[in-house]
Amino acid sequence: xxxxxQHNHHVILSEAASLELGCNYSYGGTxxxxxxxxxxxxxxxxxLKYFSGDPLVKGIKGxxxxxxxxxxxxxxxxxxxxxxxxAEYFCAAAGSGGYQKVTFGTGTKLxxxx
Amino acid sequence: xxxxxxxxxxxxxxxxxxxxxxxxxxxxxxxxxxxxQDPGHGLRxxxxxxGVKDTDKGEVSDGYSVSRSKTEDFLLTxxxxxxxxxxxxxxxxxxIEETQYFGPGTRLLVL
Numbered sequence: 001x002x003x004x005x006q007h008n009h010h011v012i013l014s015e016a017a018s019l020e021l022g023c024n025y026s027y028g029g030t031x032x033x034x035x036x037x038x039x040x041x042x043x044x045x046x047x048l049k050y051f052s053g054d055p056l057v058k059g060i061k062g063x064x065x066x067x068x069x070x071x072x073x074x075x076x077x078x079x080x081x082x083x084x085x086x087a088e089y090f091c092a093a094a095g096s097g098g099y100q101k102v103t104f105g106t107g108t109k110l111x112x113x114x
Numbered sequence: 115x116x117x118x119x120x121x122x123x124x125x126x127x128x129x130x131x132x133x134x135x136x137x138x139x140x141x142x143x144x145x146x147x148x149x150x151q152d153p154g155h156g157l158r159x160x161x162x163x164x165g166v167k168d169t170d171k172g173e174v175s176d177g178y179s180v181s182r183s184k185t186e187d188f189l190l191t192x193x194x195x196x197x198x199x200x201x202x203x204x205x206x207x208x209x210i211e212e213t214q215y216f217g218p219g220t221r222l223l224v225l
Binding site: 034036042043044045046049090101102104105106107 | 155156157172204206215217219
């Protein structure tokens with residue numbers, strides 16, 4: 001069965017600290033990967049995505065993620081977080097080629113302390 | 115932001131009453147989805163549509179039905195609301211490459 005795991009449910013960091021949120025997926029075949037962010041009281045917004053090519057993907061607001069096929073991972077990183085990064089982050093995966101359902105992880109709540 | 119609206123944005127209803135949530139898009143995207151978001155569960159797919167009058171079940175479809183009579187509208191109906199259906203409901207749209215764009219959400223409270 002297809003699945004996405006986010007092992008960190010709640011992360012607390014001070015401003016300027018570095019961030020790495022883990023995401024592991026279990027999918028047969030080629031996979032497309034996404035990170036979404038949900039700010040308090042808002043809807044999900046696409047942060048970045050990986051379909052193919054360079055495994056290091058850069059997204060909005062200074063975020064990046066690295067696709068490591070051998071580890072089935074797509075971890076999200078940011079070198080220096082800000083208070084405004086306080087949000088919930090969702091990793092998601094879908095099979096590539098034609099329509100396939102997207103599977104979401106359970107989310108990681110990030111709290112950045114000023 | 116993608117042109118997606120949801121209505122109503124907030125609703126309080128009683129157990130046993132029917133409820134319909136509406137998702138409207140102006141992007142002419144082929145695929146539309148309904149998710150529910152609950153603490154500890156992330157987003158779970160209720161139903162999705164891959165074209166007008168073409169719909170299919172997601173992982174948590176029991177107690178929900180959908181309809182899509184026009185490309186731009188996707189309706190989610192709770193035939194007889196239960197307290198377990200208290201949740202935040204998100205609509206999403208996409209084209210074939212699977213990047214989904216989400217609406218603002220509907221908070222539903224079933225008393």
